[in-house]
Amino acid sequence: MTRPQETLVGEVRAWFGDRAVLTDPADIEPWLTDWRGRWHGRAAAVLQPQTTQEVALIVAKAADLGVALVPQGGNTSMVGGATPPGDGSALILSLRRMNQIRLIDREAMRVVAEAGVVLQNLHEAVGGEQLRFPLTLGAKGSATVGGLISTNAGGTQVLRFGPMRGLVDGIEAVLPDGTIHDGLSGLKKDNRGYSLDQLLIGAEGTLGVITAARLKLYPAIHSRAIAWLGLDSPQAALDVLQSLQASTNRVEGFEILPQESLNAVLSHIPATRAPLEGQFPWQALVEATAETAQEEQPQELLTRLLSPLIEKGLVRDAVISSSEAQAEAFWRIRDSLSEAERATFGPATQHDISVPVEAMPRFMADAAAEVEKAFPGTHASGFGHLGDGNIHFHVRSGTRGGADWLEREGPSVSRLVHDLVTAAGGSISAEHGIGQMKKDELARLAPDRVRHLRAIKAALDPKLLMNPGKLI
Incomplete structure (x- = not known):
């Protein structure tokens, strides 16, 4: 642990007690590896604030000391978006203790939930009021509100209700200098310039720390x-x-x-x-x-x-x-x-991609043919959310297989798939985010977009301390 990190850890422990800090390697270990087990990092401590004010104090002190922070909720990222760097240069800022549902407003059909609220717990809480939050996904027992917003999560109800961006009515967050942005009022009209709420949605923790959100609710299903x-x-x-x-x-x-x-x-x-x-x-x-x-x-x-x-x-x-x-x-x-395909067909490169809905049927056929031609012996196919233009496009190793196939040919296969997606006017990340896994590909395929994203990052986080190594 470097001296600035030691200073920050000591301050947090003095301010908020031992529960606010984990330094035992055994306690930290589960949070150093991503959901898929592909990305591994190091961190000397996990900081665990319980209130927005505590987050603000930690972030402000980290900014003063130059300590990088990796915001983390349920650690369910599919692209290494919540995994700390491998060099131990950052501390994990866990939002899991911020797990209160502050308000369920039946009249307004809104809920205010803190960032650490687990999606399944949110479903159960609003279900008790005969309401529902219409976003669900396989990791609902672990994924948290803050992480879902930070990745603009999708799921199986996007067809009718849209992704997380369409379900957020306001955000409370701590910005990189430690100031608190309070956007929970639920204003229908607010023309005061750029929307910080919208910037934070899908930013993967690189522009600040989401601490709570005001979310839209709907009547429970009969x-x-x-x-x-x-x-x-x-x-x-x-x-x-x-x-x-x-x-x-x-x-x-x-x-x-x-x-x-x-x-x-x-x-x-x-x-x-x-x-x-x-x-x-x-x-x-x-x-x-x-x-x-x-x-x-x-x-x-x-x-x-x-x-x-x-x-x-x-x-x-x-x-x-x-x-x-x-x-x-x-x-x-x-x-x-996904589980059955892995067990039955062996190694595959997996791509969370989207193209315009009307172009998806042709893309699925043409892209599969192009990949199989370029890599004879492989087999490509897709499944998923057709109505959203979002397909999980898998290329299986087939007769080119072997224990090292993913490392040997996976990157080349993915580059081809991403080229085909880009040519079709699509996105190389439909709902999983960019994280560490797709950062280089995003820079290769959309340099102007990345340049603009970096300009926003530099304006809000000039010291580059928020979730380093992700997205851009």
Whole structure:
């Protein structure tokens, strides 16, 4: 531990007590590795404030001393965005003790939650008031509000409600000089210049430390139903989605996957069953909901809207869940895809990418063909959130495999995929962020964008102390 770090740790302990500091290597170790186990760092201490004022004091003192800080919530980043540098030059600033839900306002349909509130706990708290926060993802039992905002998280309900950016109504944060930005008032109109709230969303902790947020709520779901469809192609899936959206605004999820990925789940995940009897090149999961008993119920809605599409041959076959247990079973298949593919097909480069929605079917086919041509023996395919233009595009090692395939050829494969995405007017990060993993690729493919991001960073964090080594 360097002298400035020792000084900061000593000050924090004196101000807030022993609970505010972790220095035992065994206590620190779990927070030094990212969610996927690909990035490893070092930190001499974890600082654990419990209030916004404590965060402000720590950040201000760190700025005075020149100590870099890595804000961290649930440590669920998929791109190494919350992992400290490997040289031990930064301390971890954990927001996990800031886990209070300050307010649930039924009239305004808003909740004010601190940065360390775990997403699942937020769901349960507002659910007790017959409300819901409509963002969910696989890491909901660990991911925290601050991290979800800092990465502009997506998930499976983006189709109807948008990503985290669309669900945030205000932010409280500590800026790099230790000043507190209070944006929790929920003003409908505020024309005082640049929006600090919007700058902080998706900034991955590089512009400040989010301490709390005012979030939008919606009425709790009265009922839901899932349709599982057999389809011929991604284009057929998009045609089905557009037909449904033209008739209703109650479709919340639309996920597609190839038959081979479904087969991987069926062979690897115990107690899973194929939703449909036949085999189809592509499958889709569609979720519809109702907020009241007076609305047309989701099962009837899906039956009515899908029947003519089946008659036209656009949908080859379909089944609609008849119970909540069956709906959960369908979602379990979708949520198990990555695990099952890893176990069944071996190493793969994984790409969280987006292109314009209308271009996605063609991109999926053309990009797979381009990659397989450039790297003979590999196999490429995608699954995910078609309606958002966000697909998880995986390139499997195939006959080019081997224990070192990811290290040997993975970077070259990813560069090609990212080139194809960029040429299609897309993004190399749809919902996971840039972190450490994609920083160099972002600079290669979007130098002007990175130059502008660096200018903003320099203005707000001139000492470059907030989450060093991430994003830019």
